[in-house]
Amino acid sequence: xxxxxxxxxxxxxxxxxxxxxxxxxxxxxxxxxxxxxxxxxxxxxxxxxxxxxxxxxxxxxxxxxxxxxxxxxxxxxxxxxxxxxxxxxxxxxxxxxxxxxxxxxxxxxxxxxxxxxxxxxxxxxxxxxxxxxxxxxxxxxxxxxxxxxxxxxxxxxxxxxxxxxxxxxxxxxxxxxxxxxxxxxxxxxxxxxxxxxxxxxxxxxxxxxxxxxxxxxxxxxxxxxxxxxxxxxxxxxxxxxxxxxxxxxxxxxxxxxxx
Numbered sequence: 001x002x003x004x005x006x007x008x009x010x011x012x013x014x015x016x017x018x019x020x021x022x023x024x025x026x027x028x029x030x031x032x033x034x035x036x037x038x039x040x041x042x043x044x045x046x047x048x049x050x051x052x053x054x055x056x057x058x059x060x061x062x063x064x065x066x067x068x069x070x071x072x073x074x075x076x077x078x079x080x081x082x083x084x085x086x087x088x089x090x091x092x093x094x095x096x097x098x099x100x101x102x103x104x105x106x107x108x109x110x111x112x113x114x115x116x117x118x119x120x121x122x123x124x125x126x127x128x129x130x131x132x133x134x135x136x137x138x139x140x141x142x143x144x145x146x147x148x149x150x151x152x153x154x155x156x157x158x159x160x161x162x163x164x165x166x167x168x169x170x171x172x173x174x175x176x177x178x179x180x181x182x183x184x185x186x187x188x189x190x191x192x193x194x195x196x197x198x199x200x201x202x203x204x205x206x207x208x209x210x211x212x213x214x215x216x217x218x219x220x221x222x223x224x225x226x227x228x229x230x231x232x233x234x235x236x237x238x239x240x241x242x243x244x245x246x247x248x249x250x251x252x253x254x255x256x257x258x259x
Contacts, residue, residue, distance in 0.1 A: 005123055008106040008116060009085060015101040018125035019080035023073055024049065025065060026084045029105065030056070032117060032242030033082070035133070036126040044076045051244070070095055080123065105241075109172045110141065113241035133243055140249035141176055152179045153201040153228075154238070155221075157211045161191040164238075173238045177252045179203070193224055204228050207235035231255070
């Protein structure tokens with residue numbers, strides 16, 4: 001039967017329920033779909049969808065999140081496509097929604113992420129599983145041991161340096177840990193060396209994605225900020241807003257800056 005759903009952009013989509021052929025255009029939401037028990041229904045994913053490793057290998061790849069292959073998606077004939085406002089490109093989504101039901105998430109806060117998980121559960125006839133997952137995430141975050149607040153700079157790119165600013169999911173995760181983001185600009189501003197020095201954060205996080213920061217970059221930043229603690233961090237824990245959140249709270253508690 002046909003059912004109607006409203007996505008996080010407040011658009012209404014309709015499709016035969018429950019969906020039997022799902023394409024996911026976002027890595028964190030792909031992992032969520034698998035964790036909700038939808039392995040058989042997932043027919044297409046992006047090349048950046050890497051979790052769960054043992055299951056994504058068998059799925060058809062439809063390109064990247066910013067340049068997915070419309071023809072490859074058409075061949076899969078999905079009855080539901082799941083995307084995200086920030087991670088997917090607008091013109092591609094607009095082309096897809098002319099032919100297929102496309103449900104879009106729009107996530108800035110932890111509460112947005114939990115709402116997305118519950119909505120995806122409803123979309124796919126997995127409400128019970130989604131509600132249990134949300135309960136586990138809420139419980140894990142409520143138990144985070146918050147220590148003295150530190151100021152932090154979270155870098156996501158090099159040449160030029162780019163940081164996570166306000167109105168990002170990463171900023172929401174920093175707040176959840178009890179950290180103060182030194183970047184006041186919104187989204188992902190570029191920063192010059194002098195600006196980074198002026199910000200003078202107590203802690204600098206070098207994310208593992210999208211730029212693959214390594215130990216040599218820790219040394220480089222240490223020369224720029226000799227009094228700051230520089231630490232490589234798992235970017236998935238700070239920026240993936242699906243079922244990986246179950247693991248995030250324990251990871252945050254284990255970061256050495258708060259030990």
